[in-house]
Amino acid sequence: MEAKELAEDTNIANSRNSERVIRKAHEGETARHIRKESYDVVVCGGGLAGFCAAVAAARHGARTCLVQDRPVFGGNSSSEVRVTPHGAAAFHVYAKETGIISELLIEERARNHEVIFENGWTNSVWDMAMYDLAVRTPNLTFHLNTSIVDVRKSAERRIEAVIGVVANAETSLELTGDIFIDCTGDGIVADLAGCEWHMGSEAREEYGEPHAPLRASGDVMGSSLLFKTVNTGAPAPFEAPEWAAQLDNPDYFYKEGRRPNDIRGGYWWIEIGMPWHTIRENEDIRHQLTRYVLGVWDWIKNKDPKTKELAANHAIDWIGQVPGKRESRRIQGLYLMTEHDPMNRTVFDDEIAYGGWFLDLHTPGGLLAPTSEHASAEGYDETSPYMVKSYCGPYGIPLRSSIARDVDNLMMAGRNVSVTHAALGTVRVMGTTAIVGQAVGTSAAIALKRGLAIKDVPDRAIREVQQTLLRDGCFLPNAANEDELDLARTARISASSEAACAGMGPQMDDKRRFPETEVLRERKGQWIAIAEESLARVSVCLSNLSDAPQTVEARILPVDHIWDYRTEELEPLAAAKLAIKPGATFEWVEWDVNLTKAGGLEPGKYVRLDLLANPNLQWHVASAAVPGHTCAYEMGQGKMRRDWNGPTRSFRIDPPQRSFGPGHAVNGVARPYRYTNLWRSDPAKALPQWLELAWEQPRTIGHVELTFPGHLLWEYHGYAPFYRDPQCPKDYRIEAWEGGGWTEIAAVRGNYQRHCRHRLEKPVTAAKLRVVIEATNGDPSAAIYEIRCYPPQAQ
Incomplete structure (x- = not known):
């Protein structure tokens, strides 16, 4: 300041x-001061769903107020709770949520010194990344430490204002608005406004959901309390207070899916809900969870022979005192998602987001139940019947599930959207709720701009909502860029060079010689993008763990996209048995497939190279990821799932496929999906490299918008402190052809964000424009997923 x-x-x-x-x-x-404020959009709840909703609405011109009942933003992801945001990327390569949530997480990783892992922890750097964005966002006002306590309605079906109380300030807020968005998690606004809501589990017969219990009940998933330890470098004794939970039975931990497998802490399974009411008795739940945190640490430190020595020098550094809640009220919307929608990938006309987490339904009662979760009870076996049954996505989410049925100006985002208990198992994770929040905030702003009732948006403005979300860096499985104002769509596109995919070999060192994860205990597959009209030969790098000759069945199958996991329904384009010598290590096994377009090979699409199970063989992981070339393994029942061991398996192809041409940057999809969708320069040619747009007649350009590669492969906790993705361009400039030469119209140094928008200080009229990438954050190739150009008036 x-x-x-x-x-x-x-x-x-x-x-x-x-x-x-x-x-x-x-x-x-x-006794209490009353402040009255008026807005276009009032968002109640500042978790990731509410935060993204508020920022999106404000960015699109709506005067927006964000109300949060805690001192920090982020909800379960904040430093008060410290649950790392999860999403579709946990189960699907290149499915990372983008848009506002991606912008935040990339910024946090670039700034933060803290190591993040699956069970924790976010810290105050994350809080400040969100706070910083809130402060910098025009049209956005926010109130922290403010609880919504009442709703005033102007008519039976319309909210006029919400009433909030500011903690420790003797102040009440009366916030009027045109549209209200309930992101409180517990559905507080909807409840006060008289909306119908559901809480608990539907009976299986009600919607025919395989994951639903036989009988309906009020049971909900529980809340968790995380803790963190620190290595003191010396013995650190611990004595639990007498009121801590007394845990002495190893079976409670090791046979019931509660594994103390990381001395650093975390443990989502320190979870309690039933028999306490998840809303009214939240403080009782918090106390019980505190008892169990201390009891669990006492077991780890003083009783468990498997962990006592490992934990000797560790001491508790932090215990959360805000439970991370999973489930409470679910508000009835214009559409009720059931588990059939994610499992069958229902295509919705009003798709505004997507999910990809599995149907993760925790056992009601948590620590008080026989097991904390079905998957944990099965030892996290990724091929167990429950995991096979529960694997889903990526699937679309409709806007109608975020529009309240009973109040005309109320929307919702977060875990209180219109879904069944079973469907909530996948929709509830924070990566998913964040992109739903952005879509809801965007929809609210568009409804106000066009003078529409929010219930009419799915029918009358959904294309504008979808195209706006795509322009803002989001992804939708069933929509592509069709923006008539985007001048890049009408340009001829060329580049200084383009990469060709010839495959990638394994990392050759003794440390990786025979990792168990590479054994062909089940069928494994490798996606290959086809660009040419022929594929003469494929090769795979295998090792034979036995002293006898081995064979493996190989198949090449046509697939629709990188998440096409089918194994039984696809007719092979080619099949063979490959032989490998006894005791061979890192042997390249060649297969002359001689596929052509006449034989079913389709340029511009993927095929999948599958090797069937042979536990005597290993198929080695590639030494690096080939962009857009993912791999998976068969989990059962005729379907595959992403392979955590590496995004690419070792393979070679002849001829190399030119699958990274410049035209992909204007094809409407800004990530690998049905194809690579990426321009990538030849890594053998030094930077700088450029991508060029040319028009038959000069165009007046006021905005240039770029989507770069990076931050799509892994979840948030997969990235290191101070991480800047090597694929992302670091230094680049934008040039326009003026007066017979190139003129620089914008330049960036030190970039690490994947979605960059440039509003030119002075619009330029030119027949050619190019982006020159001078340096990346480490990758030898320049690369762009998407380029857009807009006239000055296209805000």
Whole structure:
């Protein structure tokens, strides 16, 4: 803040204090001060869903207020709870949620020194990344430490205002608005407004959901309390208080799916809900969870022979005192998602987001139940019947599930959307709720701009919502860029060079010679993008763990996209048995497939190279990821799942496939999906490299928008402290062809964000424009997923 601004704020504060003292002395003062504020959109709840909804609405011109009942944003992801955001990328390569949530997480990883792992922890750097964005967002006002306690309705079906109480401030807020968005998790606004909501589990017969219990009940998933330890470098004794939970039975941990497998802490399974009411008795749940955190640590430190020595020098550094809640009220919307929608990948006309987490239904009761979760009870076996049954996505999510049925100006995002208990198992994770939140905030702003009732948006404005989300960096499985204002779609596109995919070999060192994860205990597959009209030969790098000759069945199958996991329904384009010598290590086994377009090979699509199971053989992981070339393994019942061991298996192809041409940057999809969708320069040619747009007639350009590679392969906790993705361009410039030469119109140094929008200081009229990438954050190739150009008036 500038000194002048600070002085002005100080004068204002002093003036207010003086007025307040005079008023108190001469007029008396009520117990609570009431402030009245008016907005276009009021978002209640500042978790990831509410935060993204508020930022999106404000960015699209709506005067927006965000109300949060905690001192920090982020909800379960904040430093108060410290659950790392999960999403579709846990189960599907290149399925990472993008848009506002991606912008935040990339920023946090670039700034943060903290190692993040699956069970924790986010810290205050994450809080500040969100706070910083909130402060910098025009049209956005926010109130922290403010709980919504009442709703005022102007008519039976319309909210006029919400009433909030600011903690420790003796102040009430009366916030009027045109549209309200309930992101409170517990559905507080909807409940106060008289909406129908559901809580608990539907009976299986109600919707025919395989994951639903036989009988309906009020049971919900529980809340968790995380903790963190620190290595003190010396013995750190611990004595639990007498009121801590007494845990002495190894079976409670090792046979019931509660594995203390990381001395650093975390443990989502420190979870309790039933028999306590997840809303009204939240404080009782918090106390019980605290008892169990101390009891679990006492077991690890003092009783468990498997962990006592490992934990000897570790001490508790932090215990959360805000339970991370999974489930409570679910508000009835215009559409109720059941588990059939994610399992069958229902295609919705009003798709505004997607999910990809499995149907993760925790056992009601948590620590008080026989097991904490079905998957944990099966030892996290990724091929167990429950995991096979529960694997789903990526699937679309409709806007109608976020529009309240009973109130005309109420929307919702987060875990309180219109879904069944079974469907909530996948929809509830924070990566998913964040992109639903962005879509809801965007929809609210568009409804106001067009003068529409929010219930009419799915029918009358859904294309505008979808195209706006795509322009803002989001992804939708069933929509592509069709923006008529995007000038890049009408340009001829060329590049200084383009990469060709010839495959990738394994890392050859003794440390990786025979990892168990590479054994062909089940069928494994490798996606290959086809660009040419022929594929003469494929090769795979295998090792034979036995002293006898081995064979493996190989197949090449046509697939629709990188998440086409079918194994039984696809007719092979080619099949063979490959032989490998006894005791061979890292042997390249060649297969002359001689596929052509006439034989079913389709340029511009994927095929999948599958090797069937042979536990005597290993198929080695590639030494690096080939962009857009993912791999998977068969989990059962005729379907595959992503392979965590590496995004690419070792393979070679002849001829190399030119699958990274410049045209992909304007094909409407900004990540690998049905194809690579990426321009990538030849890695053998030094930077700088460029991508060029050319038009028959000059175009007036006011905006250039770029989507770069990076941050799509893994979940948030897969990235290191101070991480900047090597594939992402670091230094680049944008040039326009003016007066017979190239003129620089924008330049960036030190970039690490994947979605970059440039509003030109002065619009340029030119027949050619190019992006010149001078340096990346480590990758030898320049690369762009998408380029868009807009006239000045296209805000």
